Amino acid sequence: MDALMTYPEIKEHLTLRDKVGQLFMAAAFINDTEAEIKKLEQLIQNHCIGALCFFHSRASAATNFEGTKEIAYQANTYKRLKQLVKRYQKVAKTPLLMAMDAEWGLAMRVENTPQYPYAITLGAAVHEKNLIHEVGRNIAMDCLQAGIHWNLAPVIDINSNPNNPVIGYRSFGDKKELITVAATEYINGMSANGILNCIKHFPGHGDTEVDSHLSLPLINRTKLELFNNELHPFKALINYGVDAVMIGHLMVPALSKNKSMPATVSVDIIQGILRQKLGFSGLIISDALNMRAVSTLYTKKGMLELRAFEAGNDMLCFSEHIVAGISAILKHGEVNSIEQSFQRIWRLKEKAFRNDRPKILNTPYHDLIPKLAKQSLTLLTGTETIIKDFRKNNYRTLAFGKKEDTTFLDSLTASPIGQNDDSILIALYPPCAKPMDYFGMDLAELRHINQLLQSKKVVLYVFGNPYILKHLAYHKSLATVLAYQDFKPFQQHAAEHFLGKHIARGKLPVTIPNPNHG
Structure with a gap:
């Protein structure tokens, strides 16, 4: 691709509608x-779309599990992704920013690509922060090779609610300091290979039991609590330097005059808190x-897009009414805004397309x-x-849950396994x-x-x-060990730990509530 025009050059070449x-x-x-x-090619061509975000299919969490259109499943989704990137770029009036949620790698959206451990696993290994840096760097290189410029990651929500249905394992933990350290290393790793980052979901999606794909979560904390906790990682990373901040669909009464208004369309939260209080530019x-x-x-179609723009969002992700949104912003949006x-979008493009x-x-x-x-294996x-x-x-072995790969127990065949009904080694695969x-x-x-534990x-x-x-x-067990992932190397290391070849080095990055097993 030819070198990208600079902002001073391009701003004179595009109409207001193009912008x-x-x-x-x-x-x-x-x-x-x-x-x-x-259909998407025509949208890109006719309306000068600025960016694409790639998802797996129309029947996925990204579409609220309600995809009803035909899905043409591909034998090689990675190859198809690369083909589509080139195809969509070819019809674009200006180069498209290609984005993806690749929090644990392309595997979050693309089969048969490298899958890295979840953020919660990285949180357990934060004492070896260089490894988190390497994860970010590897994910960045995988993205670059696929034609992706922008990883919409990391999640820096503090997962303080164990019942959180959508964040949970996607968060590094439930401590603000841990999250800040881990996210910094992850971002540094991505930046080392030239991938854009995006911290999310402002002002913090951790303390909720509602999935914002399905309904509007309420964050019912005081302003002081939010600044001391949820906003801490955002403030720290903004001061450190990040490419973008994603606004979560969250009702946060303490931060907005309109108590029921989602952050997405709240001038108080986006411009008042994020821009002015935290100084994000x-x-x-x-x-x-x-x-x-x-x-x-x-x-009315286009109104959500207009209100989100007026509230302070520069880029509008996954709008269902793009053409109507463009018309509404052209008609009612301030030209200076x-x-x-x-300009902010083009500056990111300049960075992404650097030679x-x-x-x-x-x-x-x-x-x-x-x-x-x-480094993550944890003796709890x-x-x-x-x-x-x-x-x-002698002890018995039992596996529960997903049992396609039981490398852990298979690796123990040389140990003195008997049929002692009183001593049981359990491998649990949720x-x-x-x-x-x-x-x-x-x-x-x-x-x-x-029953066995008790x-x-x-x-x-x-x-x-x-x-x-x-x-x-679990408090009734002789010992509880957390491996976090069922990857074969994680199971192999756990087996070696059980056999006394290693000690557990990780630390649980979240708080487990009192067991509810009634």
Whole structure:
């Protein structure tokens, strides 16, 4: 691609309508029909769209699980992503910023691509922050090779609510200092390979039990509490320097005169708090405007887009009514505000399309993942000595949950396994990372585990979201060990830990509430 024009050059080449088109980040779907692809090409061509955000398909969480259109599943989604990036760039009047939620790598949206550990796992290994830097750097290189310029990450929400249905494992933890350190390293890693970042979801989506894809969450904290806690990572990282801040669809009465108004359309929150109080001068992007938390606010098409722009969002993500939104902003938006937002967007494009992007040699994936497994493994209850004594005697092994890969137990075949019904080694594989329906666990299985914990001598290893423990009497175990992921290297390291070859080095980055197993 030819060198990008600078802002002073480009601003004279585009009409006001073109500049408004640049404010929109349209949704692009990797698994889409040819008809839908052509429809998006026409939108890009005719309305000078500024950016695309790639999603897996129209039947996904990103579309509120309500996709009803035909899905043309691809045999190689990574190849199709690269093809679509080139195809959409080819029809664009100005180069498109290509974005994606790649919090744990392209694998968040694309099959058969490198999947890195969730943020909660990185939080457990924050004492080895160089590894988090390497994760950010590797994800950046994977994005670059796919044609993606902008990773809409990291999540810096403080996950203070264990029942949070949408953040949880996507957060580094529930302590503001930990999140700030981990996010800084992740951002540094991405920046080292020239990928844009975006901290989210301002002013903090951690303390809620509502998924904003489905309805509007309420953050019911005082202004002082918010500044001391939720806003702390945002303030620290804004002072450090970030490319963009994403506004969450959140009702935060303490920060807005209109107590019921979502942050997305709140001048008080976006301009009053983020711009003035925190001093952020970079690009502000809305969370996806198709999400039900805000998509039903206005009956007239284009009004949500106009209100979000007027509130201070520079870029409007996943609008369902782009053409109507462009018309509304052209008709009612202030020309100076349009120019300011366009300038912020173009400055990011200048950074993304730099020709002097550094080339940093990455840590190979197969080397990095075992390092993370080693540093994150957490001994939550019990001691190394207790596990050592446990394995001296015969014990039974049981696996619960998702059992496609039981590398952990398979690696212990040489140990003195017997049929001692009193001593049981349990490997727990929660099928889902989200808390809905007990993390995908069968309720009968959870009851069985609880019966064993309360009546037997149990050592428990958990290969998944540690919040599963809120449903288990884990405090009754001899020892509870958290591996966080079910990746093979994580299971292998856990097996070596059980056999006494390593000690657990990680630290639980969240607080597990008292077990509820009634």
